[in-house]
Amino acid sequence: MCGIAGVVFKDKDLHPVGRFMTRMLDALQHRGPDSAGFALYGGLGLREHEYLLNIEVKEKPGLLDEVKTKVDTAFPIESEEIIPSVENYIIYRCKVVLESFSQLKPLIMDVDKIDDVIVLNGAHSFEMIKDVGLVKDIAARYNTEDKMGTHAIGHTRFSTESIVDRYHAHPFQSYIIPDITVVHNGQITNYWKIRDPLERKGHVFETNNDTECIVHYIADKLSQNYSLEEALEQSVKDMDGPFSYIVGTPNGVGIAKDQLGLRPGVMAENDEVFAVASEEVALREVMDTSNIEQISPGESRAYTI
Protein backbone atom coordinates (compact mmCIF):
# COMPACT_ATOMS: atom_id res chain seq x y z
CA MET A 1 0.00 0.00 0.00
CA CYS A 2 2.71 2.51 1.10
CA GLY A 3 2.27 5.98 2.53
CA ILE A 4 3.86 9.05 0.98
CA ALA A 5 4.15 12.62 2.22
CA GLY A 6 5.76 15.92 1.32
CA VAL A 7 5.88 19.36 2.87
CA VAL A 8 7.30 22.73 1.84
CA PHE A 9 7.66 25.80 4.06
CA LYS A 10 7.13 28.68 1.68
CA ASP A 11 9.19 31.28 3.57
CA LYS A 12 12.43 29.38 2.75
CA ASP A 13 13.47 29.62 6.44
CA LEU A 14 14.58 26.62 8.44
CA HIS A 15 11.78 24.80 10.26
CA PRO A 16 11.73 21.59 12.33
CA VAL A 17 10.96 19.69 9.15
CA GLY A 18 12.25 16.42 10.62
CA ARG A 19 9.72 16.60 13.42
CA PHE A 20 6.88 17.44 11.03
CA MET A 21 7.79 14.68 8.59
CA THR A 22 8.13 12.17 11.44
CA ARG A 23 4.60 12.99 12.55
CA MET A 24 3.25 12.83 8.99
CA LEU A 25 4.81 9.42 8.44
CA ASP A 26 3.76 8.11 11.84
CA ALA A 27 0.19 9.05 10.92
CA LEU A 28 0.63 6.96 7.74
CA GLN A 29 2.25 4.03 9.56
CA HIS A 30 -0.79 1.80 8.91
CA ARG A 31 -0.05 2.04 5.16
CA GLY A 32 3.30 0.25 5.44
CA PRO A 33 5.29 -1.33 8.28
CA ASP A 34 8.34 -2.63 6.39
CA SER A 35 10.60 0.41 6.24
CA ALA A 36 10.46 4.18 6.27
CA GLY A 37 12.52 7.02 4.92
CA PHE A 38 13.05 10.75 4.84
CA ALA A 39 14.70 13.23 2.48
CA LEU A 40 15.11 16.38 4.56
CA TYR A 41 16.15 19.31 2.39
CA GLY A 42 17.82 22.60 3.24
CA GLY A 43 19.26 21.96 6.68
CA LEU A 44 22.60 20.26 6.06
CA GLY A 45 24.55 23.50 5.64
CA LEU A 46 27.30 21.92 3.55
CA ARG A 47 29.77 24.14 1.75
CA GLU A 48 30.21 24.03 -2.00
CA HIS A 49 31.45 20.61 -3.23
CA GLU A 50 30.88 18.99 0.18
CA TYR A 51 28.85 15.76 0.13
CA LEU A 52 27.48 13.56 2.87
CA LEU A 53 27.65 9.80 2.29
CA ASN A 54 25.44 7.29 4.12
CA ILE A 55 27.05 3.87 3.96
CA GLU A 56 25.52 0.66 5.29
CA VAL A 57 28.29 -1.52 6.75
CA LYS A 58 27.92 -4.99 8.24
CA GLU A 59 29.42 -5.31 11.73
CA LYS A 60 32.44 -7.40 10.85
CA PRO A 61 36.03 -7.04 12.06
CA GLY A 62 38.02 -4.67 9.85
CA LEU A 63 35.19 -3.91 7.43
CA LEU A 64 34.56 -0.34 8.58
CA ASP A 65 38.26 0.43 8.39
CA GLU A 66 38.32 -0.91 4.84
CA VAL A 67 35.46 1.41 3.93
CA LYS A 68 37.15 4.40 5.53
CA THR A 69 40.40 3.69 3.74
CA LYS A 70 38.62 3.33 0.39
CA VAL A 71 36.80 6.64 0.78
CA ASP A 72 39.69 8.53 2.33
CA THR A 73 42.10 7.42 -0.38
CA ALA A 74 39.78 8.78 -3.04
CA PHE A 75 38.68 11.93 -1.23
CA PRO A 76 39.85 12.92 2.28
CA ILE A 77 37.19 12.39 4.92
CA GLU A 78 36.38 15.70 6.64
CA SER A 79 34.13 14.35 9.40
CA GLU A 80 32.40 11.11 10.28
CA GLU A 81 29.67 9.59 12.43
CA ILE A 82 28.52 6.08 13.21
CA ILE A 83 24.81 5.40 13.68
CA PRO A 84 23.88 1.99 15.12
CA SER A 85 21.15 0.24 13.14
CA VAL A 86 19.57 -3.22 13.37
CA GLU A 87 20.42 -6.72 12.10
CA ASN A 88 24.19 -6.34 12.71
CA TYR A 89 24.58 -3.30 10.53
CA ILE A 90 25.78 0.21 11.23
CA ILE A 91 25.35 3.33 9.16
CA TYR A 92 28.66 5.06 8.56
CA ARG A 93 28.25 8.72 7.69
CA CYS A 94 31.10 10.76 6.36
CA LYS A 95 31.62 14.12 4.76
CA VAL A 96 33.92 14.43 1.77
CA VAL A 97 34.89 17.24 -0.58
CA LEU A 98 34.70 16.45 -4.29
CA GLU A 99 35.96 18.54 -7.15
CA SER A 100 32.66 18.15 -8.95
CA PHE A 101 29.31 16.38 -8.70
CA SER A 102 30.33 14.03 -11.51
CA GLN A 103 32.77 12.32 -9.09
CA LEU A 104 29.98 11.29 -6.70
CA LYS A 105 28.45 8.34 -8.55
CA PRO A 106 31.84 6.74 -9.43
CA LEU A 107 32.86 7.05 -5.76
CA ILE A 108 29.62 5.36 -4.68
CA MET A 109 30.07 2.56 -7.21
CA ASP A 110 33.65 2.03 -6.05
CA VAL A 111 32.68 1.73 -2.38
CA ASP A 112 29.80 -0.59 -3.33
CA LYS A 113 32.37 -3.10 -4.60
CA ILE A 114 33.26 -3.99 -0.99
CA ASP A 115 31.31 -7.07 0.17
CA ASP A 116 28.63 -6.42 2.82
CA VAL A 117 28.79 -2.69 2.17
CA ILE A 118 26.34 -0.55 0.25
CA VAL A 119 26.21 3.21 -0.11
CA LEU A 120 22.64 4.24 0.68
CA ASN A 121 23.17 7.66 -0.83
CA GLY A 122 25.38 10.68 -1.28
CA ALA A 123 23.93 14.19 -1.16
CA HIS A 124 24.78 17.84 -0.92
CA SER A 125 21.52 19.66 -0.15
CA PHE A 126 19.46 17.08 1.72
CA GLU A 127 19.80 14.50 4.46
CA MET A 128 18.69 10.98 3.59
CA ILE A 129 17.45 8.82 6.44
CA LYS A 130 16.03 5.43 5.59
CA ASP A 131 15.95 2.15 7.43
CA VAL A 132 13.86 -0.95 8.05
CA GLY A 133 11.17 -0.95 10.73
CA LEU A 134 8.64 1.49 12.09
CA VAL A 135 8.68 5.26 11.72
CA LYS A 136 9.01 6.02 15.44
CA ASP A 137 11.89 3.59 15.89
CA ILE A 138 13.75 4.97 12.90
CA ALA A 139 13.04 8.54 14.02
CA ALA A 140 14.54 7.81 17.44
CA ARG A 141 17.54 6.02 15.91
CA TYR A 142 18.38 8.96 13.63
CA ASN A 143 17.14 11.77 15.86
CA THR A 144 14.83 13.13 13.14
CA GLU A 145 12.93 15.31 15.62
CA ASP A 146 15.88 17.72 15.76
CA LYS A 147 16.44 18.03 12.00
CA MET A 148 15.82 21.45 10.54
CA GLY A 149 15.06 22.22 6.89
CA THR A 150 12.96 23.99 4.32
CA HIS A 151 11.11 21.03 2.81
CA ALA A 152 10.97 17.25 2.92
CA ILE A 153 9.48 14.09 1.49
CA GLY A 154 8.93 10.78 3.25
CA HIS A 155 7.63 7.24 2.92
CA THR A 156 6.30 4.26 4.84
CA ARG A 157 6.74 1.06 2.84
CA PHE A 158 4.45 -1.91 2.34
CA SER A 159 6.64 -4.02 0.13
CA THR A 160 4.99 -5.46 -2.98
CA GLU A 161 8.15 -6.07 -4.96
CA SER A 162 11.87 -6.09 -4.15
CA ILE A 163 13.31 -7.20 -0.86
CA VAL A 164 12.84 -5.33 2.39
CA ASP A 165 16.13 -3.71 3.28
CA ARG A 166 17.60 -0.26 3.76
CA TYR A 167 18.61 0.19 0.16
CA HIS A 168 15.13 -0.61 -1.15
CA ALA A 169 13.51 1.66 1.41
CA HIS A 170 12.35 4.92 -0.11
CA PRO A 171 13.31 7.63 -0.94
CA PHE A 172 15.23 6.54 -4.03
CA GLN A 173 17.79 8.96 -5.41
CA SER A 174 19.14 9.64 -8.89
CA TYR A 175 22.61 10.92 -9.65
CA ILE A 176 21.82 12.20 -13.14
CA ILE A 177 21.62 15.63 -11.54
CA PRO A 178 22.20 16.46 -7.87
CA ASP A 179 19.80 15.64 -5.08
CA ILE A 180 16.64 14.36 -6.76
CA THR A 181 14.58 11.93 -4.68
CA VAL A 182 11.29 10.07 -5.08
CA VAL A 183 8.86 8.29 -2.76
CA HIS A 184 6.21 6.16 -4.42
CA ASN A 185 3.00 4.27 -3.76
CA GLY A 186 2.09 1.91 -6.58
CA GLN A 187 3.48 0.03 -9.57
CA ILE A 188 4.81 1.17 -12.93
CA THR A 189 3.54 -1.51 -15.30
CA ASN A 190 5.43 -0.31 -18.39
CA TYR A 191 8.65 -0.38 -16.39
CA TRP A 192 10.91 -1.64 -19.19
CA LYS A 193 9.48 0.81 -21.68
CA ILE A 194 10.54 3.61 -19.32
CA ARG A 195 13.85 2.04 -18.29
CA ASP A 196 15.20 1.05 -21.72
CA PRO A 197 15.61 4.53 -23.19
CA LEU A 198 17.15 5.80 -19.97
CA GLU A 199 19.73 3.02 -20.00
CA ARG A 200 20.46 3.66 -23.66
CA LYS A 201 21.35 7.19 -22.62
CA GLY A 202 23.87 5.76 -20.17
CA HIS A 203 21.95 6.13 -16.93
CA VAL A 204 22.88 3.43 -14.43
CA PHE A 205 20.20 1.36 -12.68
CA GLU A 206 21.21 -0.31 -9.42
CA THR A 207 17.97 -2.25 -8.80
CA ASN A 208 14.91 -3.61 -10.61
CA ASN A 209 12.67 -1.49 -8.41
CA ASP A 210 10.18 0.71 -10.28
CA THR A 211 10.71 3.63 -7.91
CA GLU A 212 14.32 3.84 -9.03
CA CYS A 213 12.97 4.00 -12.58
CA ILE A 214 10.76 6.97 -11.69
CA VAL A 215 13.55 8.93 -10.02
CA HIS A 216 15.88 8.49 -13.01
CA TYR A 217 13.05 9.42 -15.39
CA ILE A 218 12.36 12.65 -13.48
CA ALA A 219 16.04 13.51 -13.07
CA ASP A 220 16.59 12.91 -16.79
CA LYS A 221 13.74 15.28 -17.64
CA LEU A 222 15.02 17.92 -15.21
CA SER A 223 18.48 17.58 -16.78
CA GLN A 224 16.85 18.50 -20.09
CA ASN A 225 15.60 21.75 -18.54
CA TYR A 226 12.05 20.60 -17.94
CA SER A 227 10.58 22.39 -14.94
CA LEU A 228 9.45 20.13 -12.10
CA GLU A 229 5.84 20.74 -13.15
CA GLU A 230 6.60 19.85 -16.78
CA ALA A 231 8.50 16.70 -15.79
CA LEU A 232 5.62 15.53 -13.63
CA GLU A 233 3.03 16.25 -16.32
CA GLN A 234 5.02 14.31 -18.91
CA SER A 235 5.57 11.39 -16.52
CA VAL A 236 1.84 10.92 -16.06
CA LYS A 237 1.46 10.61 -19.84
CA ASP A 238 4.42 8.25 -20.23
CA MET A 239 3.92 5.90 -17.29
CA ASP A 240 1.26 3.19 -16.98
CA GLY A 241 -0.05 1.49 -13.88
CA PRO A 242 -1.48 2.53 -10.56
CA PHE A 243 0.75 5.08 -8.87
CA SER A 244 1.10 8.24 -6.93
CA TYR A 245 4.54 9.53 -6.16
CA ILE A 246 6.23 12.57 -4.67
CA VAL A 247 9.45 14.12 -5.95
CA GLY A 248 11.90 16.10 -3.85
CA THR A 249 14.36 18.53 -5.45
CA PRO A 250 16.79 21.03 -3.89
CA ASN A 251 14.11 23.70 -4.18
CA GLY A 252 10.74 22.00 -4.15
CA VAL A 253 8.29 19.14 -3.89
CA GLY A 254 5.84 17.77 -6.44
CA ILE A 255 3.24 15.01 -6.66
CA ALA A 256 1.83 13.06 -9.61
CA LYS A 257 -1.01 10.57 -9.83
CA ASP A 258 -1.84 7.98 -12.48
CA GLN A 259 -4.46 8.65 -15.13
CA LEU A 260 -7.03 6.30 -13.62
CA GLY A 261 -6.55 7.66 -10.12
CA LEU A 262 -5.89 4.24 -8.64
CA ARG A 263 -3.65 5.45 -5.82
CA PRO A 264 -4.56 8.17 -3.33
CA GLY A 265 -3.20 11.68 -3.08
CA VAL A 266 -4.45 14.73 -1.20
CA MET A 267 -3.05 18.19 -0.73
CA ALA A 268 -3.56 21.28 1.38
CA GLU A 269 -2.01 24.69 1.03
CA ASN A 270 -2.05 28.02 2.84
CA ASP A 271 0.20 31.10 2.83
CA GLU A 272 2.89 29.32 4.82
CA VAL A 273 2.80 25.63 3.91
CA PHE A 274 2.29 23.37 0.87
CA ALA A 275 1.66 19.75 1.89
CA VAL A 276 0.82 16.55 0.01
CA ALA A 277 0.22 13.02 1.27
CA SER A 278 -1.58 9.74 0.77
CA GLU A 279 -4.22 10.64 3.35
CA GLU A 280 -5.59 13.63 5.21
CA VAL A 281 -4.42 12.12 8.49
CA ALA A 282 -0.84 13.11 7.55
CA LEU A 283 -1.71 16.64 6.40
CA ARG A 284 -3.34 17.29 9.77
CA GLU A 285 0.10 17.08 11.37
CA VAL A 286 1.35 20.21 9.60
CA MET A 287 -1.67 22.41 8.95
CA ASP A 288 -5.37 22.99 9.27
CA THR A 289 -7.21 20.62 6.95
CA SER A 290 -10.65 22.13 6.75
CA ASN A 291 -9.98 22.57 3.04
CA ILE A 292 -8.15 19.68 1.44
CA GLU A 293 -8.04 18.87 -2.26
CA GLN A 294 -8.06 15.46 -3.88
CA ILE A 295 -5.36 15.08 -6.51
CA SER A 296 -7.35 14.13 -9.60
CA PRO A 297 -6.50 11.21 -11.89
CA GLY A 298 -3.63 12.24 -14.15
CA GLU A 299 -3.01 15.41 -12.19
CA SER A 300 0.27 16.71 -10.85
CA ARG A 301 1.05 19.53 -8.43
CA ALA A 302 4.31 21.12 -7.38
CA TYR A 303 5.64 23.92 -5.26
CA THR A 304 9.13 25.36 -5.58
CA ILE A 305 10.79 27.88 -3.28
Added chain:
Amino acid sequence: MKEFKIDAQRITPRELNRTIKKAAQDNDRIIIENPNAMHYMVAGLTKPVEVVIDGSAGYFAGTMIHGARVHINGNAGWFPADNMTEGEVIIDGSAGDGVGQGIYGGTVVVRKDVGSRTGEIMKNGTIIVGGNSGFMSGIFMMGGRMIILGDISDDAGESIIRGTIYVGGEIKSLGKNAKIDELEEKERNELKELLESYNFHLEEDKYQRFRKIVPRSARPFYGQESEEGK
Protein backbone atom coordinates in the same frame (compact mmCIF):
# COMPACT_ATOMS: atom_id res chain seq x y z
CA MET B 1 -32.46 11.86 24.19
CA LYS B 2 -29.69 9.66 25.51
CA GLU B 3 -26.22 10.61 24.36
CA PHE B 4 -22.91 8.75 24.60
CA LYS B 5 -19.42 10.14 23.90
CA ILE B 6 -16.40 8.14 22.79
CA ASP B 7 -12.86 9.54 22.70
CA ALA B 8 -11.20 7.87 19.70
CA GLN B 9 -7.77 9.33 20.41
CA ARG B 10 -6.11 6.18 21.71
CA ILE B 11 -8.24 3.29 20.49
CA THR B 12 -8.17 1.16 17.37
CA PRO B 13 -10.92 1.12 14.72
CA ARG B 14 -11.99 -2.31 15.96
CA GLU B 15 -12.25 -1.09 19.56
CA LEU B 16 -14.14 2.00 18.43
CA ASN B 17 -16.66 0.03 16.37
CA ARG B 18 -17.20 -2.45 19.16
CA THR B 19 -17.89 0.44 21.57
CA ILE B 20 -20.25 2.12 19.08
CA LYS B 21 -22.29 -1.06 18.60
CA LYS B 22 -22.58 -1.56 22.34
CA ALA B 23 -23.55 2.07 22.93
CA ALA B 24 -26.14 1.89 20.12
CA GLN B 25 -28.14 -0.62 22.17
CA ASP B 26 -29.43 2.00 24.60
CA ASN B 27 -28.49 5.47 23.29
CA ASP B 28 -30.00 7.76 20.67
CA ARG B 29 -26.88 9.70 19.76
CA ILE B 30 -23.23 8.68 19.81
CA ILE B 31 -20.54 11.35 19.49
CA ILE B 32 -17.04 10.35 18.41
CA GLU B 33 -14.46 12.85 19.61
CA ASN B 34 -10.88 13.10 18.28
CA PRO B 35 -11.55 10.89 15.24
CA ASN B 36 -8.33 12.13 13.59
CA ALA B 37 -9.31 10.79 10.16
CA MET B 38 -9.37 7.18 11.38
CA HIS B 39 -10.38 4.50 8.84
CA TYR B 40 -13.44 2.20 9.06
CA MET B 41 -15.39 4.24 11.60
CA VAL B 42 -18.99 3.16 12.21
CA ALA B 43 -18.59 0.04 10.10
CA GLY B 44 -21.59 -2.29 9.94
CA LEU B 45 -23.81 -0.43 12.42
CA THR B 46 -27.39 -1.70 12.05
CA LYS B 47 -29.19 0.31 14.75
CA PRO B 48 -31.14 3.45 13.76
CA VAL B 49 -29.08 5.80 15.94
CA GLU B 50 -27.42 9.11 15.16
CA VAL B 51 -23.62 9.06 15.10
CA VAL B 52 -21.68 12.33 15.03
CA ILE B 53 -18.04 12.13 13.98
CA ASP B 54 -16.63 15.34 15.38
CA GLY B 55 -13.88 15.91 12.82
CA SER B 56 -12.60 14.14 9.72
CA ALA B 57 -12.96 10.46 8.86
CA GLY B 58 -10.57 8.23 6.92
CA TYR B 59 -11.51 5.46 4.48
CA PHE B 60 -14.81 3.52 4.52
CA ALA B 61 -16.62 5.73 7.06
CA GLY B 62 -20.10 4.28 7.60
CA THR B 63 -19.43 1.25 5.43
CA MET B 64 -22.25 -1.32 5.38
CA ILE B 65 -24.52 0.57 7.76
CA HIS B 66 -28.23 -0.24 7.84
CA GLY B 67 -30.40 2.48 9.33
CA ALA B 68 -27.83 4.58 11.18
CA ARG B 69 -27.51 8.30 10.53
CA VAL B 70 -23.87 9.37 10.42
CA HIS B 71 -22.84 13.02 10.42
CA ILE B 72 -19.18 13.82 9.74
CA ASN B 73 -18.27 17.37 10.71
CA GLY B 74 -15.04 17.37 8.68
CA ASN B 75 -13.86 15.60 5.53
CA ALA B 76 -13.94 11.94 4.59
CA GLY B 77 -11.40 9.79 2.73
CA TRP B 78 -12.15 7.09 0.14
CA PHE B 79 -15.41 5.11 0.00
CA PRO B 80 -17.65 6.76 2.62
CA ALA B 81 -21.00 4.90 3.00
CA ASP B 82 -19.66 1.99 0.93
CA ASN B 83 -22.39 -0.66 0.46
CA MET B 84 -24.84 1.10 2.80
CA THR B 85 -28.28 -0.53 2.64
CA GLU B 86 -30.30 2.03 4.57
CA GLY B 87 -29.56 5.20 6.53
CA GLU B 88 -27.77 8.48 5.98
CA VAL B 89 -24.17 9.69 5.79
CA ILE B 90 -23.69 13.45 5.76
CA ILE B 91 -20.24 14.94 5.25
CA ASP B 92 -19.82 18.65 5.87
CA GLY B 93 -16.45 18.90 4.09
CA SER B 94 -15.01 17.18 1.04
CA ALA B 95 -14.55 13.47 0.34
CA GLY B 96 -12.23 11.23 -1.62
CA ASP B 97 -12.83 8.62 -4.30
CA GLY B 98 -15.73 6.19 -4.41
CA VAL B 99 -18.32 8.10 -2.38
CA GLY B 100 -21.37 5.83 -1.95
CA GLN B 101 -19.70 2.93 -3.73
CA GLY B 102 -22.17 0.08 -4.21
CA ILE B 103 -24.93 1.48 -2.00
CA TYR B 104 -28.25 -0.39 -2.00
CA GLY B 105 -30.22 2.37 -0.30
CA GLY B 106 -30.05 5.40 1.95
CA THR B 107 -28.67 8.85 1.27
CA VAL B 108 -25.12 10.21 1.13
CA VAL B 109 -24.57 13.97 1.20
CA VAL B 110 -21.18 15.65 0.68
CA ARG B 111 -21.30 19.42 0.92
CA LYS B 112 -18.01 20.16 -0.93
CA ASP B 113 -16.07 18.43 -3.74
CA VAL B 114 -15.55 14.68 -4.07
CA GLY B 115 -12.91 12.59 -5.87
CA SER B 116 -13.30 10.05 -8.65
CA ARG B 117 -15.72 7.18 -9.33
CA THR B 118 -18.51 8.58 -7.17
CA GLY B 119 -21.42 6.12 -6.93
CA GLU B 120 -19.48 3.29 -8.55
CA ILE B 121 -21.74 0.22 -8.98
CA MET B 122 -24.47 1.80 -6.81
CA LYS B 123 -27.70 -0.18 -6.99
CA ASN B 124 -30.14 2.21 -5.38
CA GLY B 125 -30.23 5.12 -2.96
CA THR B 126 -29.23 8.75 -3.37
CA ILE B 127 -25.91 10.59 -3.48
CA ILE B 128 -25.82 14.40 -3.31
CA VAL B 129 -22.58 16.31 -3.94
CA GLY B 130 -22.54 20.04 -3.22
CA GLY B 131 -19.40 20.67 -5.30
CA ASN B 132 -17.69 18.91 -8.19
CA SER B 133 -17.37 15.19 -8.81
CA GLY B 134 -14.33 13.59 -10.48
CA PHE B 135 -13.38 11.13 -13.19
CA MET B 136 -15.76 8.26 -14.09
CA SER B 137 -18.49 9.23 -11.65
CA GLY B 138 -21.31 6.70 -11.86
CA ILE B 139 -19.13 3.98 -13.37
CA PHE B 140 -21.14 0.74 -13.69
CA MET B 141 -24.07 2.45 -11.96
CA MET B 142 -26.99 0.02 -11.69
CA GLY B 143 -29.67 2.14 -10.07
CA GLY B 144 -30.49 5.04 -7.78
CA ARG B 145 -29.68 8.66 -8.37
CA MET B 146 -26.76 11.02 -8.02
CA ILE B 147 -27.15 14.78 -7.86
CA ILE B 148 -24.01 16.77 -8.56
CA LEU B 149 -24.49 20.49 -8.00
CA GLY B 150 -21.13 21.42 -9.53
CA ASP B 151 -19.22 20.03 -12.49
CA ILE B 152 -18.72 16.38 -13.37
CA SER B 153 -15.39 15.33 -14.87
CA ASP B 154 -14.39 13.01 -17.73
CA ASP B 155 -16.22 9.81 -18.67
CA ALA B 156 -19.30 10.55 -16.55
CA GLY B 157 -21.62 7.57 -16.31
CA GLU B 158 -19.04 5.16 -17.75
CA SER B 159 -20.89 1.91 -18.59
CA ILE B 160 -23.98 3.02 -16.69
CA ILE B 161 -26.73 0.38 -16.81
CA ARG B 162 -29.53 1.98 -14.82
CA GLY B 163 -30.04 5.02 -12.62
CA THR B 164 -29.75 8.75 -13.20
CA ILE B 165 -27.03 11.34 -12.64
CA TYR B 166 -28.35 14.89 -12.33
CA VAL B 167 -25.70 17.55 -13.02
CA GLY B 168 -26.05 21.24 -12.25
CA GLY B 169 -22.69 22.31 -13.72
CA GLU B 170 -20.58 21.31 -16.71
CA ILE B 171 -20.33 17.75 -18.02
CA LYS B 172 -16.76 17.38 -19.23
CA SER B 173 -17.31 14.19 -21.20
CA LEU B 174 -19.53 11.11 -21.18
CA GLY B 175 -18.50 7.50 -20.67
CA LYS B 176 -19.61 4.55 -22.77
CA ASN B 177 -23.37 3.91 -22.80
CA ALA B 178 -24.13 7.31 -21.25
CA LYS B 179 -26.26 10.03 -22.83
CA ILE B 180 -27.60 13.42 -21.75
CA ASP B 181 -31.34 14.07 -21.40
CA GLU B 182 -33.36 17.08 -20.36
CA LEU B 183 -35.35 17.01 -17.10
CA GLU B 184 -39.10 16.96 -16.87
CA GLU B 185 -40.73 19.57 -14.63
CA LYS B 186 -41.75 16.85 -12.20
CA GLU B 187 -38.11 15.84 -11.77
CA ARG B 188 -37.08 19.45 -11.09
CA ASN B 189 -39.68 19.67 -8.36
CA GLU B 190 -38.48 16.42 -6.84
CA LEU B 191 -34.89 17.68 -6.92
CA LYS B 192 -35.86 20.94 -5.27
CA GLU B 193 -37.76 19.20 -2.50
CA LEU B 194 -34.91 16.79 -1.87
CA LEU B 195 -32.13 19.41 -1.96
CA GLU B 196 -33.96 21.83 0.31
CA SER B 197 -34.52 19.06 2.81
CA TYR B 198 -30.71 18.90 3.06
CA ASN B 199 -30.29 22.69 3.24
CA PHE B 200 -29.14 23.24 -0.33
CA HIS B 201 -31.02 26.38 -1.33
CA LEU B 202 -30.46 27.05 -5.03
CA GLU B 203 -31.61 29.91 -7.22
CA GLU B 204 -34.60 28.98 -9.36
CA ASP B 205 -32.67 29.28 -12.63
CA LYS B 206 -30.13 26.76 -11.35
CA TYR B 207 -32.84 24.11 -11.49
CA GLN B 208 -33.46 25.02 -15.12
CA ARG B 209 -29.81 24.36 -15.91
CA PHE B 210 -29.81 20.82 -14.52
CA ARG B 211 -29.36 18.04 -17.05
CA LYS B 212 -29.35 14.32 -16.45
CA ILE B 213 -27.08 11.51 -17.55
CA VAL B 214 -28.87 8.24 -18.23
CA PRO B 215 -27.98 4.95 -19.96
CA ARG B 216 -28.35 4.65 -23.72
CA SER B 217 -29.23 1.00 -23.33
CA ALA B 218 -30.03 -1.31 -20.41
CA ARG B 219 -28.18 -4.12 -22.23
CA PRO B 220 -25.11 -2.42 -23.69
CA PHE B 221 -22.74 -5.38 -23.64
CA TYR B 222 -24.86 -8.45 -24.40
CA GLY B 223 -28.54 -9.46 -24.68
CA GLN B 224 -31.36 -7.33 -26.05
CA GLU B 225 -33.46 -4.43 -24.81
CA SER B 226 -36.56 -6.63 -25.11
CA GLU B 227 -35.21 -8.79 -22.32
CA GLU B 228 -35.66 -5.81 -19.99
CA GLY B 229 -39.44 -6.09 -20.33
CA LYS B 230 -39.78 -2.67 -21.93
